[in-house]
Amino acid sequence: MSVRGELLQRFLDAASGGDDETLSLMLSQSRELLDERGEQGWTALMLTARNGHYEAARVLLTSGCDTRVTNRSGQTARDVAVFWGHTHIARLLTGTDTQEPDIHFNREILDRMSDRRSDGEWLASRRASPETVFLLFHALSPLVRSGAEREEQIELCKLRSTAVQELLTGSRTLEVFLGVEKQDDGQPAWFALSTEDDPSQLLQDKDPGSFFLQEAMPGLLRLSDDDAGVVAQARSVLAWHSRYRFCPTCGSDTKVEEAGYKRTCLRAGCRSLQGVHNTCYPRVDPVVIMLVLHPDGKQCMLGRKKIFPPGMFSCLAGFVEPGETLEAAVRREVQEESGVQVGSVQYLSSQAWPMPSCLMIGCHCVAVTTDIKVDQNEIEEARWFTRQQVMDALVKDKQAVFVMPPRQAIAHYLLKHWIGCNANL
Amino acid sequence: MSVRGELLQRFLDAASGGDDETLSLMLSQSRELLDERGEQGWTALMLTARNGHYEAARVLLTSGCDTRVTNRSGQTARDVAVFWGHTHIARLLTGTDTQEPDIHFNREILDRMSDRRSDGEWLASRRASPETVFLLFHALSPLVRSGAEREEQIELCKLRSTAVQELLTGSRTLEVFLGVEKQDDGQPAWFALSTEDDPSQLLQDKDPGSFFLQEAMPGLLRLSDDDAGVVAQARSVLAWHSRYRFCPTCGSDTKVEEAGYKRTCLRAGCRSLQGVHNTCYPRVDPVVIMLVLHPDGKQCMLGRKKIFPPGMFSCLAGFVEPGETLEAAVRREVQEESGVQVGSVQYLSSQAWPMPSCLMIGCHCVAVTTDIKVDQNEIEEARWFTRQQVMDALVKDKQAVFVMPPRQAIAHYLLKHWIGCNANL
Numbered sequence: 001m002s003v004r005g006e007l008l009q010r011f012l013d014a015a016s017g018g019d020d021e022t023l024s025l026m027l028s029q030s031r032e033l034l035d036e037r038g039e040q041g042w043t044a045l046m047l048t049a050r051n052g053h054y055e056a057a058r059v060l061l062t063s064g065c066d067t068r069v070t071n072r073s074g075q076t077a078r079d080v081a082v083f084w085g086h087t088h089i090a091r092l093l094t095g096t097d098t099q100e101p102d103i104h105f106n107r108e109i110l111d112r113m114s115d116r117r118s119d120g121e122w123l124a125s126r127r128a129s130p131e132t133v134f135l136l137f138h139a140l141s142p143l144v145r146s147g148a149e150r151e152e153q154i155e156l157c158k159l160r161s162t163a164v165q166e167l168l169t170g171s172r173t174l175e176v177f178l179g180v181e182k183q184d185d186g187q188p189a190w191f192a193l194s195t196e197d198d199p200s201q202l203l204q205d206k207d208p209g210s211f212f213l214q215e216a217m218p219g220l221l222r223l224s225d226d227d228a229g230v231v232a233q234a235r236s237v238l239a240w241h242s243r244y245r246f247c248p249t250c251g252s253d254t255k256v257e258e259a260g261y262k263r264t265c266l267r268a269g270c271r272s273l274q275g276v277h278n279t280c281y282p283r284v285d286p287v288v289i290m291l292v293l294h295p296d297g298k299q300c301m302l303g304r305k306k307i308f309p310p311g312m313f314s315c316l317a318g319f320v321e322p323g324e325t326l327e328a329a330v331r332r333e334v335q336e337e338s339g340v341q342v343g344s345v346q347y348l349s350s351q352a353w354p355m356p357s358c359l360m361i362g363c364h365c366v367a368v369t370t371d372i373k374v375d376q377n378e379i380e381e382a383r384w385f386t387r388q389q390v391m392d393a394l395v396k397d398k399q400a401v402f403v404m405p406p407r408q409a410i411a412h413y414l415l416k417h418w419i420g421c422n423a424n425l
Numbered sequence: 426m427s428v429r430g431e432l433l434q435r436f437l438d439a440a441s442g443g444d445d446e447t448l449s450l451m452l453s454q455s456r457e458l459l460d461e462r463g464e465q466g467w468t469a470l471m472l473t474a475r476n477g478h479y480e481a482a483r484v485l486l487t488s489g490c491d492t493r494v495t496n497r498s499g500q501t502a503r504d505v506a507v508f509w510g511h512t513h514i515a516r517l518l519t520g521t522d523t524q525e526p527d528i529h530f531n532r533e534i535l536d537r538m539s540d541r542r543s544d545g546e547w548l549a550s551r552r553a554s555p556e557t558v559f560l561l562f563h564a565l566s567p568l569v570r571s572g573a574e575r576e577e578q579i580e581l582c583k584l585r586s587t588a589v590q591e592l593l594t595g596s597r598t599l600e601v602f603l604g605v606e607k608q609d610d611g612q613p614a615w616f617a618l619s620t621e622d623d624p625s626q627l628l629q630d631k632d633p634g635s636f637f638l639q640e641a642m643p644g645l646l647r648l649s650d651d652d653a654g655v656v657a658q659a660r661s662v663l664a665w666h667s668r669y670r671f672c673p674t675c676g677s678d679t680k681v682e683e684a685g686y687k688r689t690c691l692r693a694g695c696r697s698l699q700g701v702h703n704t705c706y707p708r709v710d711p712v713v714i715m716l717v718l719h720p721d722g723k724q725c726m727l728g729r730k731k732i733f734p735p736g737m738f739s740c741l742a743g744f745v746e747p748g749e750t751l752e753a754a755v756r757r758e759v760q761e762e763s764g765v766q767v768g769s770v771q772y773l774s775s776q777a778w779p780m781p782s783c784l785m786i787g788c789h790c791v792a793v794t795t796d797i798k799v800d801q802n803e804i805e806e807a808r809w810f811t812r813q814q815v816m817d818a819l820v821k822d823k824q825a826v827f828v829m830p831p832r833q834a835i836a837h838y839l840l841k842h843w844i845g846c847n848a849n850l
Binding site: 090100234249282285347375 | 479495513516530660664669670676711723744747749750752757776777843844
């Protein structure tokens with residue numbers, strides 16, 4: 001074998017074996033190896049795809065290799081990855097393996113450190129630390145002030161322990177440990193405090209200009225993405241506390257444990273204290289929200305609830321029922337609300353929605369029937385819209401025949417994704 | 426243009442416009458049009474992929490067209506579909522657009538007909554109908570008898586109204602309307618009845634040989650897929666009733682409404698009667714369950730809980746927390762339980778799990794670190810296993826170093842899918 005042939009064989013062997021360091025090193029010296037085919041007509045990328053080497057495939061992609069090259073059977077590296085069941089590599093090769101979209105309420109700046117929730121000593125030391133951040137809530141609304149950067153934005157008030165001393169010791173204050181900052185070495189801890197009595201007066205002295213949001217919606221949509229993520233966590237837990245003070249199994253009072261993540265019945269012998277159950281933990285209600293695509297691929301269905309702002313149409317949505325899969329819930333909800341039958345269902349992304357504690361599960365799905373017959377109890381109208389009509393609504397064109405849901409809602413993302421405003425375009 | 430050229434142009438136009446009837450008709454007369462390229466080097470399939478015509482693409486695929494043909498830019502029809510964001514068509518073209526896998530508890534033989542839940546008159550007429558099917562539960566266990574076909578199988582007892590008359594009128598019987606049969610024109614309705622007192626004696630007269638399951642697990646895994654789907658729905662709702670009899674907001678007693686899908690507080694003026702909340706409706710607890718893939722693609726991580734049968738290892742899993750996305754929950758749980766950090770997360774399938782009312786959300790995810798450090802409170806051990814080891818366990822080879830979770834669990838499906846036992850192979 002020629003020196004050149006030996007070099008190629010070593011390169012291809014490194015790809016087969018997932019040896020990404022050797023691949024990087026060899027490419028830095030002989031870049032032309034990148035898309036070269038071996039004896040079987042396979043490139044290094046195809047070999048990483050065959051054997052499921054994610055990192056090695058990433059090294060080759062980052063070096064700029066050509067994903068369109070085919071082997072003697074006419075297969076691309078992606079075909080090979082799909083055939084062998086390496087979905088994550090197939091996604092990497094189509095460029096759809098990016099991080100999740102940065103949807104409002106989803107950003108997580110804190111490490112929740114759930115193992116510290118029952119560590120009373122550690123929690124007490126964090127509570128006393130001058131670095132620690134306290135967020136204040138009253139009637140489920142966070143304490144905020146007007147944003148410094150943009151007029152429509154508001155920002156969370158991040159208080160220090162000295163400012164909340166009176167509240168911390170008050171018996172009517174509920175405390176939830178949120179986590180510690182991910183990025184910082186000092187790792188300041190964050191807590192949410194919820195007061196039963198309105199502490200506005202107290203705060204006017206400590207932090208003039210601050211106020212509690214009057215309405216959660218659309219108020220919470222005016223927070224920055226960082227702030228919204230923390231509020232999603234805190235508000236979901238606090239909403240549960242505000243409605244679940246009594247034991248649902250026996251009706252007795254409960255006590256808060258595990259830094260705000262558990263409520264335990266105070267009556268000895270209550271059945272909720274034994275066995276497998278969920279009465280003691282915060283609820284998370286899964287909701288499916290879906291963009292229904294017309295079988296012709298040129299239209300999508302949107303619906304209108306009476307409570308929507310004038311002209312607004314959005315994706316259909318509904319709670320997942322007990323004993324149901326996500327896909328079954330999508331089919332049932334679309335059928336119930338619009339009379340349209342759905343075939344294929346594709347999960348795209350999820351979103352935390354703290355009103356009061358939903359997990360929005362965003363899908364595209366393909367209709368197999370097209371006649372709309374709305375259930376008037378659920379929505380007042382549902383219609384098929386064309387791509388052009390969705391684009392007009394997205395750019396708020398004067399011609400637009402409807403108004404899009406706000407950019408902070410996952411429905412907005414599902415629509416944008418459909419008309420091709422994604423990472424690929 | 427030649428007659429032949431005109432014919433091709435008409436065919437390609439039909440593909441561009443999503444006119445699947447014309448495509449079918451033309452193919453029945455001139456099958457050679459199927460993979461022919463037009464002036465731009467595009468086939469009919471590429472044009473359907475470009476414009477998002479699902480049905481038209483399906484007609485071409487069913488006719489046997491070649492998905493590997495490329496245009497002048499070297500793109501296959503799938504490349505085109507991915508580029509233009511038509512994920513559902515890309516899935517159709519890779520053959521991964523099949524119906525969801527038929528996992529235990531997921532089959533739905535009933536149409537839930539939720540719009541009938543508040544129609545007292547209709548419910549009463551169904552209750553009285555001789556066709557109607559009643560399932561009996563006591564202490565959350567269904568009444569069953571030994572299966573006729575296979576010894577290890579058990580089957581649900583489907584009783585008629587005459588057999589349950591005494592229970593139907595009893596004040597201590599809880600009734601849940603499950604739906605009507607999807608397939609049958611007569612549409613018999615199904616109800617679940619749960620009794621507080623053990624009705625075994627009564628039933629020995631009506632249905633000798635029947636018995637209540639002693640243990641839900643693994644008893645429920647011995648049901649047929651049809652029976653398991655109905656039991657998943659009924660048991661999830663009944664488990665909620667058994668633990669949520671009192672209003673969690675004020676501790677008062679509640680009454681059952683909407684055919685078993687709502688409990689309303691009996692105290693006038695209770696806060697749970699106003700505003701947006703979730704106290705009155707059955708819980709569904711979303712759980713993420715994930716197969717963690719090693720960055721080298723050759724190994725996957727499984728964990729062992731103390732309560733597992735000897736030798737069994739399974740996927741890691743955990744409840745989604747308030748304010749969290751599915752992907753964030755996957756990353757947090759894997760990190761907490763094993764110390765391993767996860768990058769890409771891919772949703773695969775979900776499963777109803779009525780112990781008591783979980784929605785299992787099954788994912789593959791890719792580790793970016795490999796050192797395992799287990800949290801002993803959660804699992805006793807976690808290890809990387811090779812594909813060969815998983816295959817050995819799947820076929821119950823003598824060499825197998827561990828025992829797989831049972832085929833009825835979604836973890837089994839996630840493992841099988843990884844080693845390539847899917848529709849593509």
